[in-house]
Amino acid sequence: MTALRNTSVALISDAAPFAIRAERASDVVAREALLDACFGANRHMRTCQRLRDGRAPAEGLAFSVVRQGKLVGTVRLWHVSAGGVPALVLGPLAVDSSCRELGIGAALMNHALAAAKARGHGAVILLGDAPYYARFGFAALKTGELSLPGPFERDRLLGLELRQGALDGAWGMVAPSGAEAPQARPRPAGKTRRLAARAA
Ligand SMILES: CC(C)(COP(=O)(O)OP(=O)(O)OC[C@H]1O[C@@H](n2cnc3c(N)ncnc32)[C@H](O)[C@@H]1OP(=O)(O)O)[C@@H](O)C(=O)NCCC(=O)NCCS
Numbered sequence: 036m037t038a039l040r041n042t043s044v045a046l047i048s049d050a051a052p053f054a055i056r057a058e059r060a061s062d063v064v065a066r067e068a069l070l071d072a073c074f075g076a077n078r079h080m081r082t083c084q085r086l087r088d089g090r091a092p093a094e095g096l097a098f099s100v101v102r103q104g105k106l107v108g109t110v111r112l113w114h115v116s117a118g119g120v121p122a123l124v125l126g127p128l129a130v131d132s133s134c135r136e137l138g139i140g141a142a143l144m145n146h147a148l149a150a151a152k153a154r155g156h157g158a159v160i161l162l163g164d165a166p167y168y169a170r171f172g173f174a175a176l177k178t179g180e181l182s183l184p185g186p187f188e189r190d191r192l193l194g195l196e197l198r199q200g201a202l203d204g205a206w207g208m209v210a211p212s213g214a215e216a217p218q219a220r221p222r223p224a225g226k227t228r229r230l231a232a233r234a235a
Pocket residue numbers: 073074128129130131134135136137138139140141142162163164166167
């Protein structure tokens with residue numbers, strides 16, 4: 036019920052609406068397929084994944100986009116300590132290639148950032164393309180003293196303060212600080228191994 040109340044619906048140029056709603060457990064297969072298509076099979080090797088391994092997303096901050104009955108977008112935010120400063124890390128963000136440049140990515144970002152702010156979070160960081168994320172206010176201004184647990188391109192480490200000054204003094208390693216992900220329910224052996232390896 037909560038998910039339905041929090042669903043936003045938007046009309047886009049070709050009149051096919053999309054809805055942003057809380058991510059559901061039943062989204063897992065479609066979401067994994069979308070992420071594989073957007074980031075490739077080796078996406079679990081990425082540095083940002085080290086901030087998500089074994090953790091649950093921040094409460095109420097995982098969203099899916101559904102259009103014509105199909106999951107076409109996803110974003111999650113995660114608790115981290117940014118060199119001692121509490122923050123969220125955003126990612127992965129993905130929109131199905133069949134419906135890009137329709138404003139779905141922007142709607143999803145705005146929805147997720149508004150939800151994070153409403154929940155009292157002070158700052159969001161991410162590793163991504165500055166030319167895309169600048170439109171939401173992300174910049175490298177306050178992330179220059181932060182490091183990630185793996186290789187990364189310095190100019191792609193971006194931050195956004197939802198509360199002024201929230202990233203002041205952010206210095207050092209970004210480390211996961213969220214709750215552990217709940218254990219998957221027992222399944223037949225082969226299926227359990229596959230899902231565990233692909234948890235994003
Ligand atoms: C990035 C992504 C989520 C954008 O989704 P979308 O629904 O197409 O986004 P929107 O329709 O809201 O915005 C499209 C605009 O963003 C721009 N854009 C998209 N990706 C961009 C990028 N990497 N760098 C700069 N601009 C980008 C488009 O050119 C377009 O510009 P315009 O508004 O001037 O026409 C989508 O392209 C995607 O899933 N890409 C693959 C995964 C990915 O790269 N995720 C982000 C990690 S950095």
